[in-house]
Amino acid sequence: MTQDFYYIALVITLIFAIVAFALLGFMAKIYFNVIRNFNKTERKMRKNDK
């Protein structure tokens, strides 16, 4: 039974690993979007102040 389970565990582990790396990429994308957005808002505010 454990031998069969080995293949199932391998596939599930692989899926989790792929998802983890994909999420890592998306995290970076969100991080840079937020910074870009923040800078845009700052620039707008500075322009309005002038």
Place this chain on the structure above:
Amino acid sequence: MISETLMIITLILIWISLFMALVVVCSAVHFWLRQSKKITQIKPLKRYPKVTVVVPAHNEALVIQATIEAILNLNYPTDKIELLLYADNCTDNTYQIMKQVVSQDRYHRRNVKIINRHGTGSKAGVLNEAMALAQGEYMCIYDADAIPEKNALHFLIEKVLEDPDRHVAVFGRNKTRNAKQNFLTKCINQEIVVTQRIQHVGLWHLFKIGRIPGTNFIIQTDFVKEIDGWSKGALTEDTDISFKIMQSGKLIALAFNSEAFQQEPETLKAYMMQRKRWAKGNFQVVISNFKHLFDKSNWRVKLETFYYSCTFFAFNLAIILSDFIFLINVVCMILQMIFPNVQLLFAFDTQNIYLAQVLLFNWLIMILLYLIQVNIAMSTQMGQATAQQVWLALAGYFTYSQLFIVVSVQALGSIVVDKILHRDETKWIKTKRFSD
């Protein structure tokens, strides 16, 4: 054979819980990928419905002043806000502070009622009394330690007006106001950011499921009357009313940009008390709603019950089992040093050594996923995604997160004792407050 089966069952239970969590994370990531490109703007609303803001307070002298002032300074037409302040069974000077703050000249035209209450039912009792008094189309609830940001109510109403028939309740998010106090509050802050930026957002974005968080939310007054208000016996009256709303087919919408600050426990004792009460309440809700998994209830109720069951039963059971396995093996290893003939009780055969390696790799991925989840949540807020937060998340995984198991076991034990001794569960058990 038995030990191998037990290990496999444990692993499958963890995978089920993890799968559910990953679906929610992916949904939240999809939401934030789109949302992080947009700039939040304050637009005038189509209409400004009258709102009754309710603040239940029980011995809240330390924090109540800041809360009242924040509410009275909300960016919302002043003639459309009715404020009901409840000093419920207070033995400190909460009532006097309320009167003092409201009597200031700048607030003398405001529609504020201060009620010195001596009734029963704790928070649920207060909310039910407020429901009978409320003149507003919507009721907005703030805990006594909440400091809503200026546009918090504006965003809540904006969301409700998107679909007034279905959105009978709307909830915002709560930020930790004492996040930098110590290691515990830093970890609580991370947990709260993850809950609100990942779980709440993910569940709303994918399934249109929302949960009333206890503070910083609005609910249609007529609707709450229709469902007979808040249950007096429920420890977490908010989870209870969330299920009632979902059962009716209506929605609890998320206004992710409506924010309020709240205080979190600064000592381990205060933290354990708060979390035990929450866990007990959540167990009760799962137990009372478990039947809906198999009847013709609304699918959102089924899904939410399944999600709660995964978190509070399947995941807990899996963690307790795996910790049990780990401890037994540690004991065996120690005994092996003295008696070399002792065998490990839980071990795969030598021919299955690859399986053991896969499982170890699995465990590392779990930690990685935990860290990624925390850091995605942090990335959604400017200034929160720092290297310090990564190290904190890692330290929190091995310390703070493990408290969840202790809290759950304690809560389960307490429920059993409550049943045996018929203990009263409706008295105020509030979180200890700290001065700023």
